[in-house]
Amino acid sequence: MPIRILLSILLSIMLLPFCTSFATAEDWPQWLGPDRASIWTASNIVESFPESGLEVKWRTPVGLGYSGPAVVGDKVYVMDYLKQAGEIVNNPGGTNKLEGEERVLCLSADTGKLLWKHSYNCPYDISYAAGPRCTPTVADGKVYTLGAEGNLYCLDAERGNVIWSKNFKTDYDSKTPIWGHAASPLVDGDTLYCLVGGKGAIAVAFDKNTGKELWRSLENPETGYCPPTMITHNGSKQLLIWHPSALNSLNPKSGKVNWSIPLKPGYGMSVTVPRQKDDFLFVTAIGDEAALIQLGKGEIPSAKIVWKGKPRSALYCCNSTPFIDGNTIYGSDINSGEFVAANLKDGKRIWSTKKITNAGRRDRHATAFIVKHNDKYFLFTEKGDLILADLSPTGYKEIDRFHVLEPTNEAFGRSVVWSHPAFASKSLFARNDKELVRVNLEK
Numbered sequence: 001m002p003i004r005i006l007l008s009i010l011l012s013i014m015l016l017p018f019c020t021s022f023a024t025a026e027d028w029p030q031w032l033g034p035d036r037a038s039i040w041t042a043s044n045i046v047e048s049f050p051e052s053g054l055e056v057k058w059r060t061p062v063g064l065g066y067s068g069p070a071v072v073g074d075k076v077y078v079m080d081y082l083k084q085a086g087e088i089v090n091n092p093g094g095t096n097k098l099e100g101e102e103r104v105l106c107l108s109a110d111t112g113k114l115l116w117k118h119s120y121n122c123p124y125d126i127s128y129a130a131g132p133r134c135t136p137t138v139a140d141g142k143v144y145t146l147g148a149e150g151n152l153y154c155l156d157a158e159r160g161n162v163i164w165s166k167n168f169k170t171d172y173d174s175k176t177p178i179w180g181h182a183a184s185p186l187v188d189g190d191t192l193y194c195l196v197g198g199k200g201a202i203a204v205a206f207d208k209n210t211g212k213e214l215w216r217s218l219e220n221p222e223t224g225y226c227p228p229t230m231i232t233h234n235g236s237k238q239l240l241i242w243h244p245s246a247l248n249s250l251n252p253k254s255g256k257v258n259w260s261i262p263l264k265p266g267y268g269m270s271v272t273v274p275r276q277k278d279d280f281l282f283v284t285a286i287g288d289e290a291a292l293i294q295l296g297k298g299e300i301p302s303a304k305i306v307w308k309g310k311p312r313s314a315l316y317c318c319n320s321t322p323f324i325d326g327n328t329i330y331g332s333d334i335n336s337g338e339f340v341a342a343n344l345k346d347g348k349r350i351w352s353t354k355k356i357t358n359a360g361r362r363d364r365h366a367t368a369f370i371v372k373h374n375d376k377y378f379l380f381t382e383k384g385d386l387i388l389a390d391l392s393p394t395g396y397k398e399i400d401r402f403h404v405l406e407p408t409n410e411a412f413g414r415s416v417v418w419s420h421p422a423f424a425s426k427s428l429f430a431r432n433d434k435e436l437v438r439v440n441l442e443k
Helices: 003-018 168-172
Strands: 056-061 070-072 075-085 096-108 114-121 124-126 137-139 142-146 151-156 162-167 186-188 191-195 203-207 213-217 229-233 236-243 246-250 257-262 275-277 280-283 291-295 303-308 323-325 328-332 339-343 349-353 368-373 376-381 385-392 395-403 409-411 414-416 422-424 427-431 435-440
Touching: 070 137, 070 422, 075 142, 075 435, 096 142, 096 151, 114 151, 137 186, 162 168, 186 229, 191 236, 257 303, 275 323, 323 368, 328 368, 328 385, 339 395, 349 395, 376 427
Parallel strands: none
Antiparallel strands: 056 435, 070 075, 075 096, 096 114, 096 124, 137 142, 142 151, 151 162, 186 191, 191 203, 203 213, 229 236, 236 246, 246 257, 275 280, 280 291, 291 303, 323 328, 328 339, 339 349, 368 376, 376 385, 385 395, 409 414, 422 427, 427 435
């Protein structure tokens, strides 16, 4: 064998352990998965569940948190909170003080065994204080995490050591939103985009490798919770930032505002990301703030409202992000607790059901997280159930249901688990406030 080929093989073997933190198509490297599209493309996945139930590969203890897991290669990344003092009281109108530490955990995807952790002291003074909200974002050997009180870290994905960090309170004089920082950081190219807060700094772009600020943009009394969203239209990228007063399109390179449309959700809860369908964006929030926005066809980015919703005549999501398939929007309606299908063109409801979450008459905010796989959907409910279903304009058809874990948090007097799962390695990865679970979905 030629020496250069032998050296190439040896080098590949030596580097293999250090390449597992680079995302591939089989990974779930961030909130909502690859491209944040809520689509899973894995092959050889179950089309129905066994009569005996799905195989649980492992369960491992974790602390408090709404943060969903991210999975890259043979590693799982998730955030949690270890409470040391104080009592959790889920009061939507007031804050809750806790003492404890936030943690970033790296686990083996094969066994659930802890590989490394990064922890730091972090007192909470927020509403619904049971842990961090943001899903870790993994890119090019680094993992980016944002805690509920505005602690941003860039960590080495292999070993967990700190590469750089920011504290939004001290670095930007940012006031923590009442429900905590919930906008999962976005990586695009060499830039990390975050919802920060502070004077002229609702949105901030950082060099993802060094943490150097590249630009800051937008002023608003409230920061909001909607993660930065990158879209492409007419061959150009636009960064969408929805704070509680307006949906804004920014130039990703400079932070300059392209256009801004007033959209003011109830209680300052700009949460769900705008969903793009061709030349249109669908935005939705609590109250009656749902709208279809048409993107301009000219070289200069522009936008206008096509329709806006009225109570119970459209789909109003908050805790989970809707999904557009063809001309139909699917999602959990925060006002009614129903799972709704609506027409994208005019916003009118096509059908609704409470069968998915088994929501009661007064169960507002009933939540199911949506991920499409081929022509079917996986729905993970606030009850801790995984559902395989057909969704279409003609109705909802449940194929199978499996109870994954217990709801351990509380909202409006009922037990819930409000954490978006990950789909990777032909498995579901889901967590509550006590454990992280891997469930096999391979045929």
